[in-house]
Amino acid sequence: MIQLDEIQKRLLKEVADLHSVPEGAYNIRSNGEALGRVSTANIEIVPKTDVSGIDINIKPGTKNESVHIPVVMTQSGLKEMVYNDFHIGEGADVVIVAGCGIDNCGPGDSEHDGIHRFFVGKGAKVKYVEKHYGSGGGSGKRILNPGTEVYMEEDSSMEMEMVQIKGVDDTTRTTKAELAAGASLVVRERLMTHGDQKAVSIYKVALNGDGSSADVVSRSVARDTSYQKFDAVLTGNAECSGHTECDAIIMDKGTILAVPGLEANSVDAALVHEAAIGKIAGDQLIKLMTLGLTEEEAEEQIINGFLK
Amino acid sequence: MLELKNISFEVKDDGQNKDKDIIKDISLVIPDKKLVVITGPNGGGKSTLAKLIAGIERPTSGKILFDGQDITDMSITDRAKSGISFAFQQPVRFKGIQVFDLIRLASGKKISMADACEYLSAVGLCAKDYIGREVNASLSGGELKRIEIATVLARGSKLSIFDEPEAGIDLWSFQNLIKVFEGMRKNIADSSILIISHQERILSIADELIVIKNGELFAQGPKDEIIPTLSGTDSAIPSCYKGATAGGDGK
Numbered sequence: 001m002i003q004l005d006e007i008q009k010r011l012l013k014e015v016a017d018l019h020s021v022p023e024g025a026y027n028i029r030s031n032g033e034a035l036g037r038v039s040t041a042n043i044e045i046v047p048k049t050d051v052s053g054i055d056i057n058i059k060p061g062t063k064n065e066s067v068h069i070p071v072v073m074t075q076s077g078l079k080e081m082v083y084n085d086f087h088i089g090e091g092a093d094v095v096i097v098a099g100c101g102i103d104n105c106g107p108g109d110s111e112h113d114g115i116h117r118f119f120v121g122k123g124a125k126v127k128y129v130e131k132h133y134g135s136g137g138g139s140g141k142r143i144l145n146p147g148t149e150v151y152m153e154e155d156s157s158m159e160m161e162m163v164q165i166k167g168v169d170d171t172t173r174t175t176k177a178e179l180a181a182g183a184s185l186v187v188r189e190r191l192m193t194h195g196d197q198k199a200v201s202i203y204k205v206a207l208n209g210d211g212s213s214a215d216v217v218s219r220s221v222a223r224d225t226s227y228q229k230f231d232a233v234l235t236g237n238a239e240c241s242g243h244t245e246c247d248a249i250i251m252d253k254g255t256i257l258a259v260p261g262l263e264a265n266s267v268d269a270a271l272v273h274e275a276a277i278g279k280i281a282g283d284q285l286i287k288l289m290t291l292g293l294t295e296e297e298a299e300e301q302i303i304n305g306f307l308k
Numbered sequence: 309m310l311e312l313k314n315i316s317f318e319v320k321d322d323g324q325n326k327d328k329d330i331i332k333d334i335s336l337v338i339p340d341k342k343l344v345v346i347t348g349p350n351g352g353g354k355s356t357l358a359k360l361i362a363g364i365e366r367p368t369s370g371k372i373l374f375d376g377q378d379i380t381d382m383s384i385t386d387r388a389k390s391g392i393s394f395a396f397q398q399p400v401r402f403k404g405i406q407v408f409d410l411i412r413l414a415s416g417k418k419i420s421m422a423d424a425c426e427y428l429s430a431v432g433l434c435a436k437d438y439i440g441r442e443v444n445a446s447l448s449g450g451e452l453k454r455i456e457i458a459t460v461l462a463r464g465s466k467l468s469i470f471d472e473p474e475a476g477i478d479l480w481s482f483q484n485l486i487k488v489f490e491g492m493r494k495n496i497a498d499s500s501i502l503i504i505s506h507q508e509r510i511l512s513i514a515d516e517l518i519v520i521k522n523g524e525l526f527a528q529g530p531k532d533e534i535i536p537t538l539s540g541t542d543s544a545i546p547s548c549y550k551g552a553t554a555g556g557d558g559k
Binding site for chain 1: 362364383384385388389392393394396399400402403404405406409410413414416459463
């Protein structure tokens with residue numbers, strides 16, 4: 001049984017909704033080392049020998065199982081680069097919960113850069129949740145640069161929930177996906193930046209097979225003097241459908257740049273993009289104020305709802 | 309009891325460098341235990357008057373008293389807390405906020421799903437289909453309007469103001485709406501209800517009518533005295549015309 005201190009517990013709760021050690025397969029990484037690792041009959045977690053990271057092998061046909069691979073960092077000034085590969089067997093149906101929490105109370109920058117690669121087998125179904133969280137009052141920055149690559153075989157499906165609500169100073173998130181025939185990818189990103197934080201989200205999705213589809217939707221709020229960039233390009237190389245949407249609320253002196261891009265290389269590709277950036281509508285505030293909320297309470301409810 | 313004393317409201321007229329009077333020196337009383345309907349031609353200042361009462365607009369001059377307290381300089385929030393509710397003519401949409409959230413916020417306390425469902429049922433919505441829906445563009449104008457009315461019911465305020473509740477509601481829902489107001493009238497206790505409307509059917513359930521024309525108080529009195537003076541004017545439109553053209557539900 002692994003022992004967690006209070007900060008580790010708090011970070012795990014924020015990024016993986018875990019109150020203790022999870023059920024099923026897991027790998028908990030803390031300050032650059034494996035704190036605990038458990039494989040199951042169907043899900044095997046193997047450390048890599050050439051670089052830092054793990055291989056997660058999920059047997060074909062594995063149903064209703066989950067894998068948790070959270071990362072917590074509490075040591076100021078630590079910088080790490082991790083490679084995690086997920087091999088999801090044909091017809092499997094699994095939930096994967098990743099995420100990184102950094103508590104930096106010191107002067108040095110703490111940085112976790114993770115490369116996650118997903119090889120999703122034929123007909124497999126994956127729900128992937130990745131949350132980022134930062135805390136600690138040190139002058140050192142909390143930096144996260146996740147790279148995600150998704151290779152989807154025929155008729156597979158993947159739903160990705162990417163969340164970063166608080167405390168991460170600098171992040172560049174790059175997600176690339178390639179979809180074979182009949183594959184379907186859904187991405188839901190929720191992002192809030194404050195202070196002088198910077199967050200860049202880049203999506204490159206290639207719809208290579210007939211009947212493939214992608215739906216990439218980002219909802220974000222930029223407060224104070226923070227900066228966000230949403231750059232999503234869908235490429236349709238076959239008979240496919242794609243939709244990308246950036247819906248953003250800007251507050252204070254925040255900056256948001258939305259760059260939705262579509263590239264159709266097939267006459268049968270149907271691609272749509274939407275982007276909207278604006279402040280909280282005045283009539284929304286007034287409506288909630290007529291219910292007895294103060295302007296600040298109304299603002300909080302509107303943002304909470306928007307990012308829910 | 310709500311009292312307006314010599315309320316005027318002016319706005320800067322674009323293009324011409326002078327003020328335009330929207331409300332001109334209106335004084336009136338909305339007594340407790342009464343359902344009062346304000347009617348009058350379009351553009352006459354009815355909705356502006358409702359917004360002045362709710363605090364969304366501030367009068368240029370005059371005083372507003374609520375149960376004897378001067379609320380003229382009070383914020384929207386404080387007026388709401390003191391017991392004034394306002395149902396918008398065009399309800400606001402919120403991405404992510406669910407119908408249940410809105411009703412919970414309106415009630416101002418922790419309420420159960422079952423309590424919230426009761427308010428939705430009261431406005432003719434099948435509660436289980438709506439309670440978890442987002443108050444966003446996926447709802448039709450008529451559905452939003454009924455949810456808006458449900459939020460006012462959930463508040464259970466001393467004074468409930470409805471700005472043209474019939475606008476955007478289809479004929480079937482309109483019958484239901486009349487029942488909602490009749491029910492509110494029956495359980496009025498010490499509260500009062502103020503409805504802005506030119507719907508004959510709504511006028512007919514009022515205790516008192518107030519007619520506003522060109523920003524001025526044109527008439528005020530018991531409905532039986534006022535209604536005969538309105539016939540043939542555009543202050544009263546029979547429901548078969550108005551309801552038929554105002555459908556927003558697509559049903």
